[in-house]
Amino acid sequence: xxxxxxxxxxxxxxxxxxxxxxxxxxxxxxxxxxxxxxxxxxxxxxxxxxxxxxxxxxxxxxxxxxxxxxxxxxxxxxxxxxxxxxxxxxxxxxxxxxxxxxxxxxxxxxxxxxxxxxxxxxxxxxxxxxxxxxxxxxxxxxxxxxxxxxxxxxxxxxxxxxxxxxxxxxxxxxxxxxxxxxxxxxxxxxxxxxxxxxxxxxxxxxxxxxxxxxxxxxxxxxxxxxxxxxxxxxxxxxxxxxxxxxxxx
Amino acid sequence: xxxxxxxxxxxxxxxxxxxxxxxxxxxxxxxxxxxxxxxxxxxxxxxxxxxxxxxxxxxxxxxxxxxxxxxxxxxxxxxxxxxxxxxxxxxxxxxxxxxxxxxxxxxxxxxxxxxxxxxxxxxxxxxxxxxxxxxxxxxxxxxxxxxxxxxxxxxxxxxxxxxxxxxxxxxxxxxxxxxxxxxxxxxxxxxxxxxxxxxxxxxxxxxxxxxxxxxxxxxxxxxxxxxxxxxxxxxxxxxxxxxxxxxxxxxxxxxxxxxxxxxxxxxxxxxxxxxxxxxxxxxxxxxxxxxxxxxxxxxxxxxxxxxxxxxxxxxxxxxxxxxxxxxxxxxxxxxxxxxxxxxxxxxxxxxxxxxxxxxxxxxxxxxxxxxxxxxxxxxxxxxxxx
Numbered sequence: 301x302x303x304x305x306x307x308x309x310x311x312x313x314x315x316x317x318x319x320x321x322x323x324x325x326x327x328x329x330x331x332x333x334x335x336x337x338x339x340x341x342x343x344x345x346x347x348x349x350x351x352x353x354x355x356x357x358x359x360x361x362x363x364x365x366x367x368x369x370x371x372x373x374x375x376x377x378x379x380x381x382x383x384x385x386x387x388x389x390x391x392x393x394x395x396x397x398x399x400x401x402x403x404x405x406x407x408x409x410x411x412x413x414x415x416x417x418x419x420x421x422x423x424x425x426x427x428x429x430x431x432x433x434x435x436x437x438x439x440x441x442x443x444x445x446x447x448x449x450x451x452x453x454x455x456x457x458x459x460x461x462x463x464x465x466x467x468x469x470x471x472x473x474x475x476x477x478x479x480x481x482x483x484x485x486x487x488x489x490x491x492x493x494x495x496x497x498x499x500x501x502x503x504x505x506x507x508x509x510x511x512x513x514x515x516x517x518x519x520x521x522x523x524x525x526x527x528x529x530x531x532x533x534x535x536x537x538x539x540x541x542x543x544x545x546x547x548x549x
Numbered sequence: 550x551x552x553x554x555x556x557x558x559x560x561x562x563x564x565x566x567x568x569x570x571x572x573x574x575x576x577x578x579x580x581x582x583x584x585x586x587x588x589x590x591x592x593x594x595x596x597x598x599x600x601x602x603x604x605x606x607x608x609x610x611x612x613x614x615x616x617x618x619x620x621x622x623x624x625x626x627x628x629x630x631x632x633x634x635x636x637x638x639x640x641x642x643x644x645x646x647x648x649x650x651x652x653x654x655x656x657x658x659x660x661x662x663x664x665x666x667x668x669x670x671x672x673x674x675x676x677x678x679x680x681x682x683x684x685x686x687x688x689x690x691x692x693x694x695x696x697x698x699x700x701x702x703x704x705x706x707x708x709x710x711x712x713x714x715x716x717x718x719x720x721x722x723x724x725x726x727x728x729x730x731x732x733x734x735x736x737x738x739x740x741x742x743x744x745x746x747x748x749x750x751x752x753x754x755x756x757x758x759x760x761x762x763x764x765x766x767x768x769x770x771x772x773x774x775x776x777x778x779x780x781x782x783x784x785x786x787x788x789x790x791x792x793x794x795x796x797x798x799x800x801x802x803x804x805x806x807x808x809x810x811x812x813x814x815x816x817x818x819x820x821x822x823x824x825x826x827x828x829x830x831x832x833x834x835x836x837x838x839x840x841x842x843x844x845x846x847x848x849x850x851x852x853x854x855x856x857x858x859x860x861x862x863x864x865x866x867x868x869x870x871x872x873x874x875x876x877x878x879x880x881x882x883x884x885x886x887x888x889x890x891x892x893x894x895x896x897x898x899x900x901x902x903x904x905x906x907x908x909x910x911x912x913x914x915x916x917x918x919x920x921x922x923x924x925x926x927x928x929x930x931x932x933x934x935x
Binding site for chain 2: 314
């Protein structure tokens with residue numbers, strides 16, 4: 301079975317994000333970029349599946365400018381077998397991403413798609429679900445555990461108040477959550493091999509998907525700075541403040 | 550000229566940096582307080598590095614190493630330099646000199662060192678022989694077909710975790726027109742060998758947890774099979790294999806300076822006094838400008854010297870310049886980083902005071918600044934008959 305792992309290039313999670321002076325978006329110039337951490341977890345899960353004999357090929361795919369090839373190489377250095385780069389010069393919205401990925405799935409015919417539950421830049425949390433819907437496949441979302449046997453998979457989802465166990469049929473789209481695994485570091489032998497692994501580039505046009513934006517960004521602003529809290533002396537003062545100042549009770 | 554890194558080199562840098570930030574930084578305070586690295590902690594780091602295929606990355610592929618060239622290895626060590634030396638010691642980089650192993654030495658020392666099964670330490674310095682290596686008083690004398698070693702070595706870095714030692718001793722004296730000159734031979738000595746004792750060393754102000762030990766040889770009998778290289782060929786193996794270790798000091802200084810600088814830079818942008826960020830005051834901003842200029846200068850000087858080695862070009866002077874400049878730069882940068890922070894920079898809550906203390910040894914070990922200046926000036930003057 302082949303596993304497809306879509307990976308997104310985002311601002312590194314250690315970077316303090318700054319809004320552009322003209323409020324048109326966030327500053328990306330000279331900012332360290334990295335693979336979306338949830339997608340790293342997806343790559344890791346695919347590699348583990350391959351190592352346990354449950355998959356025979358792991359293909360990573362990324363959509364974006366030429367620099368996305370660096371992100372793909374990171375996936376290859378972790379151990380993925382092959383990369384696909386879909387060249388796109390501007391930001392692609394989740395529905396268009398899902399449509400592009402659907403085309404890739406049609407070409408590649410994977411048995412499973414592992415993808416991060418969301419990207420840490422826009423936090424949309426839509427692509428996996430939309431992809432499953434477009435394909436008419438089963439989906440397991442926010443997955444923190446998975447077991448595959450034959451054409452069925454049991455996934456564990458973290459829900460309010462506990463863990464939900466769901467059985468889904470394959471092929472499926474599985475969006476992965478933080479506690480599924482701890483992604484490995486790229487290994488030195490894989491880093492050295494990464495450049496020799498195949499990386500195909502496809503243009504958006506070749507896939508015949510309309511990726512023109514449907515949304516208009518009006519303004520991007522920093523969240524309002526939080527003001528310092530206060531300490532109350534006792535419960536009655538707290539209740540008084542909640543009742544008369546905050547007016548929430 | 551080409552100053553960019555290849556994709557592989559970029560990945561090596563980002564992987565090692567990420568490892569140091571994630572696996573080493575969180576353990577540093579504990580090691581600093583304990584004054585040593587607990588065995589399990591060291592083993593856990595080592596195992597992760599082995600699993601990543603980064604152990605012994607300075608050794609060639611054909612002996613099981615990572616096959617990095619000098620430039621790539623310098624980049625790797627630069628990133629390791631950010632972390633505590635006591636901990637990054639377990640990101641194993643055995644001494645290259647083990648490549649001189651032959652016959653059964655390969656199976657007994659080289660292979661296990663590369664696999665991370667046995668750790669090595671290098672023993673040259675003696676109480677009476679620091680910069681003057683040839684002044685060593687530890688001797689090996691022939692007894693039957695064997696050697697009998699007597700003497701003391703000290704400042705043996707990393708010796709507390711070593712399973713065997715690469716030891717340089719005097720095996721005779723030659724009379725030369727310049728006076729008597731000692732012949733040196735290199736031996737491989739196992740911990741626990743009769744007549745050989747490993748004793749705790751001194752407490753150092755720099756690199757808490759990264760220990761030095763004292764080695765004592767008393768009528769320690771070793772067979773010829775323990776000689777690394779040739780008998781009386783100690784200087785040859787030293788010059789062939791230990792030539793580049795100064796790059797390690799230089800490049801680790803660059804990494805640590807960059808970490809100290811990042812603290813200062815962030816603080817200058819955040820800390821407000823007199824109603825504005827302190828980075829808006831020229832007294833602070835110019836410090837930052839000078840610090841990064843010196844860090845970059847040291848970085849390029851170091852990488853260029855490693856590159857020269859890879860090209861097979863003479864590099865002795867360049868390596869000496871890199872070691873000299875980077876170690877002195879680190880002293881200035883760590884000092885100024887504290888100055889940017891003010892009083893808080895001296896408190897244990899931040900690692901800046903530690904960087905400052907750690908920086909002190911870099912101008913001393915692996916050849917003092919004065920020895921490096923001697924090497925540089927000799928290299929320049931000799932062709933002119935000076």
